[in-house]
Amino acid sequence: MTTTTIPHLPAGRTLRLGVSRIGYEVKTYFRQGDSVFFTFLFPLVMLTIFSVAFSEQNFGPDDAPLSAAAFYLPGMLAAGLLLSGLQNMAIDIAGEKGDGTLKRFAGTPLPVLSYFIGKIGQVFVTGVLQAVALLLVARFVFQVSLPTSFEAWLTFGWVFVLGVTTAAILGIALSGLPRSGKSATAVIIPIVLVLQFISGVYLNFAQLPSWLQNIASVFPLKWMAQGMRAVFLPEGYESIEVGGVWNLEGVALVTAIWLVVGLIVTRITFRWIRKDS
Amino acid sequence: MTTSAPVVSVRDLRKTYGSFTALDGVSFDIARGETFALLGPNGAGKSTTIEILEGYRDRSSGEASVLGIDPSKGGLDWKAQLGIVLQSTGESGNVTVREQLTHFAGYYPHARDVDDVIAAVGLEDKQKTLIRKLSGGQRRRVDVALGIIGRPELLFLDEPTTGFDPEARRQFWDLITTLKTEGTTILLTTHYLDEAAHLGDRAGVIAGGRLIDIGAIDELGGADARTPVVRWRENGVLHEERTTTPGALVARLGEPDDLQVIRPSLEDIYLKLVGDHASETSLTHEGAAL
Numbered sequence: 202m203t204t205t206t207i208p209h210l211p212a213g214r215t216l217r218l219g220v221s222r223i224g225y226e227v228k229t230y231f232r233q234g235d236s237v238f239f240t241f242l243f244p245l246v247m248l249t250i251f252s253v254a255f256s257e258q259n260f261g262p263d264d265a266p267l268s269a270a271a272f273y274l275p276g277m278l279a280a281g282l283l284l285s286g287l288q289n290m291a292i293d294i295a296g297e298k299g300d301g302t303l304k305r306f307a308g309t310p311l312p313v314l315s316y317f318i319g320k321i322g323q324v325f326v327t328g329v330l331q332a333v334a335l336l337l338v339a340r341f342v343f344q345v346s347l348p349t350s351f352e353a354w355l356t357f358g359w360v361f362v363l364g365v366t367t368a369a370i371l372g373i374a375l376s377g378l379p380r381s382g383k384s385a386t387a388v389i390i391p392i393v394l395v396l397q398f399i400s401g402v403y404l405n406f407a408q409l410p411s412w413l414q415n416i417a418s419v420f421p422l423k424w425m426a427q428g429m430r431a432v433f434l435p436e437g438y439e440s441i442e443v444g445g446v447w448n449l450e451g452v453a454l455v456t457a458i459w460l461v462v463g464l465i466v467t468r469i470t471f472r473w474i475r476k477d478s
Numbered sequence: 479m480t481t482s483a484p485v486v487s488v489r490d491l492r493k494t495y496g497s498f499t500a501l502d503g504v505s506f507d508i509a510r511g512e513t514f515a516l517l518g519p520n521g522a523g524k525s526t527t528i529e530i531l532e533g534y535r536d537r538s539s540g541e542a543s544v545l546g547i548d549p550s551k552g553g554l555d556w557k558a559q560l561g562i563v564l565q566s567t568g569e570s571g572n573v574t575v576r577e578q579l580t581h582f583a584g585y586y587p588h589a590r591d592v593d594d595v596i597a598a599v600g601l602e603d604k605q606k607t608l609i610r611k612l613s614g615g616q617r618r619r620v621d622v623a624l625g626i627i628g629r630p631e632l633l634f635l636d637e638p639t640t641g642f643d644p645e646a647r648r649q650f651w652d653l654i655t656t657l658k659t660e661g662t663t664i665l666l667t668t669h670y671l672d673e674a675a676h677l678g679d680r681a682g683v684i685a686g687g688r689l690i691d692i693g694a695i696d697e698l699g700g701a702d703a704r705t706p707v708v709r710w711r712e713n714g715v716l717h718e719e720r721t722t723t724p725g726a727l728v729a730r731l732g733e734p735d736d737l738q739v740i741r742p743s744l745e746d747i748y749l750k751l752v753g754d755h756a757s758e759t760s761l762t763h764e765g766a767a768l
Contacts, residue, residue, distance in 0.1 A: 206546075207545060207546070207547065207555045207556055207559060208555065208558075208587070209555050210554055210555050210558055210587055211587060217584075218584060218585065221581065221584050225573070225577075225581050228572075228573065228577075229572040229573060232572040232573075232608075233572055297569075300569045301564070301566060301567065301569050302569045304534070304564065305562075305564070305569065305624070307533075307534065308532060308533070308534070308557060308560065308562035308564070309557060309562075309582065309585050309628070310554040310555070310557040310558040310585050310586065310628075311554075311585050312554060474534060476534065476535055476536055
């Protein structure tokens with residue numbers, strides 16, 4: 202029997218389609234009202250509520266007062282990374298599994314890598330917009346003074362990029378956890394919520410019992426929040442941190458370990474479809 | 479057009495889920511440019527067959543070749559030659575018809591023109607509407623459009639016209655006829671026997687995981703199954719006679735009331751095939767029970 206020869210696809214299309222997917226993903230993200238609210242606007246809403254509710258309180262020592270907005274800004278930036286990355290990806294992809302989107306892709310010549318480039322690109326674009334919105338609101342609505350040194354913004358840059366990438370990859374890895382697209386929110390949101398409470402987003406991390414601090418230190422959100430505090434809290438505040446230092450090496454190390462874990466889990470578990478399910 | 483190897487070749491295909499046998503030794507070929515209709519009741523194994531050939535399911539045993547490739551090992555090059563219209567749609571579709579088609583066209587090396595495809599499925603008026611706001615039948619047309627956007631060599635259509643109104647179905651038939659004249663090979667499953675008769679060159683009938691008949695559409699069921707029936711009314715009583723010489727019978731009858739010569743439709747032949755198969759299997763089962 203003669204075999205039909207199948208023409209090869211041109212090289213370089215993985216990246217081209219990945220970029221095309223980013224545009225498609227960002228467009229559909231902003232058309233989805235609930236995800237825009239619960240992942241994009243949520244940290245902004247929380248920052249506003251805390252800043253207004255505790256506007257009379259001093260979050261710093263008596264000799265160096267700190268407004269509620271200044272205190273909560275780093276936490277909300279870190280929460281934004283987690284929401285835009287992990288929560289958004291896990292729920293979005295679980296939904297695409299459930300509604301047949303991935304099954305459709307499985308029958309097309311779309312490379313899996315292009316799909317991931319599209320997802321991570323979408324997280325990156327929305328994460329940047331979210332961070333900019335948070336910074337603008339903090340600066341111009343609540344008069345938080347932002348750092349001026351190049352070094353601080355460099356730290357912000359790497360903590361942001363590493364954090365948002367890790368959160369996105371962990372979201373993709375977790376998307377296999379919900380049994381259906383419909384149960385995705387119920388499975389993912391509690392995980393994200395508990396992490397935010399124990400990692401110094403809503404509650405002052407320094408005031409948590411040390412056993413809870415130890416548990417939180419296993420997970421990346423605590424480190425992402427710590428990295429953000431290192432950027433945005435005034436000098437001297439590291440004395441409140443565990444060990445009395447910002448420990449940026451720890452931030453990089455633990456976050457990177459979670460990035461690798463996420464990549465491995467994704468590599469092992471992600472399939473367009475489960476055959477014979 | 480060369481008379482090359484078949485586009486689809488299936489030999490003794492079997493699929494079991496635990497102790498349940500979904501496919502029990504199915505064999506057929508589809509030649510290049512041919513439209514092959516796979517018919518059968520729900521749960522007979524049509525979708526299992528088509529999903530094995532699309533690469534969505536693994537077979538338990540037997541051989542399968544699609545465009546010369548084992549579908550369980552088909553890569554992206556192979557998928558670029560296929561058009562797949564799945565049985566179910568369901569994605570939320572926060573994009574417009576035009577956006578979706580333009581985006582998917584980018585996946586294929588020789589995609590069709592987006593405007594042509596939108597026109598071919600009759601969605602010109604809806605091209606700027608979000609897919610989730612379309613009716614079920616209109617969404618189905620988007621599925622068909624996505625199936626053909628990549629100019630496939632082989633097009634899989636799994637119950638493509640479910641939810642279409644009669645006019646949309648006619649439009650769809652015209653579209654498929656055009657694809658046929660362009661040389662596209664098509665594997666179609668459908669519950670509409672008129673659709674199979676209109677579009678199919680050959681058909682296979684699957685029941686209980688077995689291929690119980692296969693052949694040209696106008697030969698299915700054998701010559702006997704096509705014996706015409708003459709029906710007439712005499713003194714208020716309805717008479718029916720199967721005969722190979724209906725002309726002679728009618729001439730003999732003269733001018734009775736309600737005279738009809740009925741050629742069994744594909745639907746009649748199909749129902750008889752499936753009905754015979756069902757009664758045979760139930761007999762064997764009773765025999766086994768005794």
